[in-house]
Structure formats: C-alpha cells, structure tokens
Amino acid sequence: xxxxxxxxxxxxxxxxxxxxxxxxxxxxxxxxxxxxxxxxxxxxxxxxxxxxxxxxxxxxxxxxxxxxxxxxxxxxxxxxxxxxxxxxxxxxxxxxxxxxxxxxxxxxxxxxxxxxxxxxxxxxxxxxxxxxxxxxxxxxxxxxxxxxxxxxxxxxxxxxxxxxxxxxxxxxxxxx
Numbered sequence: 001x002x003x004x005x006x007x008x009x010x011x012x013x014x015x016x017x018x019x020x021x022x023x024x025x026x027x028x029x030x031x032x033x034x035x036x037x038x039x040x041x042x043x044x045x046x047x048x049x050x051x052x053x054x055x056x057x058x059x060x061x062x063x064x065x066x067x068x069x070x071x072x073x074x075x076x077x078x079x080x081x082x083x084x085x086x087x088x089x090x091x092x093x094x095x096x097x098x099x100x101x102x103x104x105x106x107x108x109x110x111x112x113x114x115x116x117x118x119x120x121x122x123x124x125x126x127x128x129x130x131x132x133x134x135x136x137x138x139x140x141x142x143x144x145x146x147x148x149x150x151x152x153x154x155x156x157x158x159x160x161x162x163x164x165x166x167x168x169x170x171x172x173x174x175x176x
Contacts, residue, residue: 019043020083021096027142029169034072036169038096044083046096050074054108056117068112076104078132095136095171102146103129104163110154121154128163140171 021040028035034052041047054072059065080098087093105127110119128150136142144167152161 020087020093020098021046021080022094025096026172027169028172029167031166031168034167036167038078044080046078046080048074048076048078048102050076056112058117066115066117068115068117070109070112072106072108074104074106076102076130078102092138094138095140095142095173096134097136098134100132100134101129102132103127106163119154121156124152124154126150126152126161126163130163130165132165136171140173142169142171143167144169 019040020043022038023040025038025046026035027038029052032053032055034050036048036050036052038046038048050073052072052074054070055067056070057065057067078096078100079102080093080096080100082099083093086098091097105125107123107125110121110123112118128148130146130148132144132146134142134144144165146163146165148163150161150163152159
C-alpha cells in the first residue's frame, strides 16, 4: 500500500512538473553505440538509464593480441545545477543542456559479445559520483563528458578508480 502511494506521488510530481529539464529525452550514441533515456523528475533533476557498449584491447610483447566489446548498463540521478544561470545569460537549456552532478551505478559483463578477450570475472560493477557537462545543439547533436571517483568491484576484487565517459550522439525529438 505504501509503495503504491509512493509510485502515485512520483508520477503525480512528474506529470505536474514545470521544469528546466526535458520531461523525457531519448539519445542514440555514435562513438560506442548505445542509447540513453532521461526522465525529468523535478525542475532540475532527471533519472537516466543507459545501455551502451564498452571496448577493450590487449596487445603486448609476448602475449596474444585480443579485443572485446562488452555490454554496459548505467543508472544515474542527475541534478542540473546551472540551468537558471544559463537562462539568465541568454543561453539555451533545451535537450538538458547544462552541467550536472550525478550519483551513479554501472555494471559490465566480463564476457565479450564480440571478440575474444574475456575476463576471469563474469561482471564488473561500480558506484560513484560524477560531474558532467552535457550540450545539445538546436538540431539535436549531443555531446557529454563526465568524470568522478568510484568504487569498483567484481567477484574477485575491489578498488577505487575513476568513472570517465565521453559521448557523442543524437537526441531524438518529436518536434525538431
């Protein structure tokens, strides 16, 4: 009963949202192929789900050259903190153009779907916080860069590292 109330409250807040962020946005990535769905949940916040591909290459003296392409899933809560300032300066914010801070989680398979470079672990995962810059042009071309500290783990090991993402893509819009 309580969970049904929370879901209805969240849907109601999304539906009544007069915000700086898009109600929803779907982006296709070019560099490593993937798709991102971003749902506005408050005036300056979104929930983001991403399915993309990762690439790894190994080549060294005395070892066999190998590569792999791996599926990756990511979830983020993005808070766009500079939307009002962008508007005051006469800059656009369409396509969720702004800077954000985002706690995130990500998981990657250890088995290549293309290539022959498989890891000993069946999966890799990480959790952390990133600082991101997203820019979407008037015609839909989208650029995103994000970086931040993260805790990474698999079934054998864990460590601290850096989340890095560089994306170039196209925002699909109903009315270009």
